[in-house]
Amino acid sequence: xxxxxxxxxxxxxxxxxxxxxxxxxxxxxxxxxxxxxxxxxxxxxxxxxxxxxxxxxxxxxxxxxxxxxxxxxxxxxxxxxxxxxxxxxxxxxxxxxxxxxxxxxxxxxxxxxxxxxxxxxxxxxxxxxxxxxxxxxxxxxxxxxxxxxxxxxxxxxxxxxxxxxxxxxxxxxxxxxxxxxxxxxxxxxxxxxxxxxxxxxxxxxxxxxxxxxxxxxxxxxxxxxxxxxxxxxxxxxxxxxxxxxxxxxxxxxxxxxxxxxxxxxxxxxxxxxxxxxxxxxxxxxxxxxxxxxxxxxxxxxxxxxxxxxxxxxxxxxxxxxxxxxxxxxxxxxxxxx
Ligand code: ADP
Ligand code: MG
Numbered sequence: 001x002x003x004x005x006x007x008x009x010x011x012x013x014x015x016x017x018x019x020x021x022x023x024x025x026x027x028x029x030x031x032x033x034x035x036x037x038x039x040x041x042x043x044x045x046x047x048x049x050x051x052x053x054x055x056x057x058x059x060x061x062x063x064x065x066x067x068x069x070x071x072x073x074x075x076x077x078x079x080x081x082x083x084x085x086x087x088x089x090x091x092x093x094x095x096x097x098x099x100x101x102x103x104x105x106x107x108x109x110x111x112x113x114x115x116x117x118x119x120x121x122x123x124x125x126x127x128x129x130x131x132x133x134x135x136x137x138x139x140x141x142x143x144x145x146x147x148x149x150x151x152x153x154x155x156x157x158x159x160x161x162x163x164x165x166x167x168x169x170x171x172x173x174x175x176x177x178x179x180x181x182x183x184x185x186x187x188x189x190x191x192x193x194x195x196x197x198x199x200x201x202x203x204x205x206x207x208x209x210x211x212x213x214x215x216x217x218x219x220x221x222x223x224x225x226x227x228x229x230x231x232x233x234x235x236x237x238x239x240x241x242x243x244x245x246x247x248x249x250x251x252x253x254x255x256x257x258x259x260x261x262x263x264x265x266x267x268x269x270x271x272x273x274x275x276x277x278x279x280x281x282x283x284x285x286x287x288x289x290x291x292x293x294x295x296x297x298x299x300x301x302x303x304x305x306x307x308x309x310x311x312x313x314x315x316x317x318x319x320x321x322x323x324x325x326x327x328x329x330x331x332x333x334x335x336x337x
Contacts, residue, residue, distance in 0.1 A: 063104025071209035086119035144241035163275020165204030196258030
């Protein structure tokens with residue numbers, strides 16, 4: 001199948017239309033109208049086969065995840081999504097794969113009214129780059145800078161599920177050169193054997209971007225980041241950008257029932273602190289604003305949990321219930337590390 005037929009397959013499936021798209025797929029470039037008084041916010045994320053998803057991941061899940069990880073970045077800015085472009089590099093012109101991929105992408109795009117407005121299609125090792133565009137009123141944008149000593153540190157949802165799903169599904173991935181190899185210990189006998197596996201895999205393959213929650217954080221959170229590389233590593237970015245430190249209570253880290261059922265305390269903690277791919281939001285809030293915000297987040301269907309507080313100084317310290325320092329697992333995921 002030729003390049004243009006593949007583009008048509010994608011275009012037919014990604015059928016979200018918006019009045020602010022004056023010209024979409026089909027010309028040399030898209031023409032898009034940014035609403036007055038708002039900033040355009042833009043973010044790009046690439047997924048590479050064997051690094052960001054296992055080679056055996058389904059095309060549909062890959063399509064979903066390629067958009068989800070980008071939406072997550074907008075959520076962390078407190079932005080509202082609008083448009084995406086898609087650069088696809090494919091080993092071959094496999095129409096069925098492309099159709100399924102586009103279906104997964106379109107499913108999530110419909111949920112957030114994201115219009116696909118352009119892209120590029122090339123041949124090579126499988127790789128997907130999505131660029132997402134959204135809006136945020138200038139004063140409302142959330143950044144990594146702005147956390148102040150005394151603020152509480154919070155996280156939406158639960159941590160460690162996606163990394164657990166990866167560990168359960170693919171011991172073969174936990175080898176040199178994969179995203180998993182940084183922190184995975186081999187599975188021990190009995191670990192993760194039972195139910196809940198499906199839930200954990202769902203968290204890995206179909207992360208839910210926290211767009212609604214990011215919007216609720218506007219004007220309330222002092223700093224925000226999405227947890228893509230592991231909580232400890234991502235919170236460290238907030239600390240660096242804000243010029244502060246953070247004190248985290250290991251026992252307060254939110255865990256799903258499935259994670260608790262599948263792993264003992266130490267392994268669970270490692271997954272929660274250093275496992276990537278959760279796409280939850282980690283943010284800081286002054287105590288005075290916290291109760292209302294927590295209620296609104298719970299009402300939105302994704303509650304947040306206080307996991308510690310911001311301190312003056314630098315770096316992230318994690319303590320257990322006795323106050324002893326918990327040694328952080330190896331750092332979060334870094335390419336070229
Ligand atoms: P050009 O050669 O001018 O860059 P292309 O032939 O690459 O144009 O693409 C033709 C049209 O199809 C453009 O509007 C482009 O944005 C769009 N397009 C190409 N690949 C994709 C894709 N994977 N997803 C969405 N739109 C695409
Ligand atoms: Mg092109």
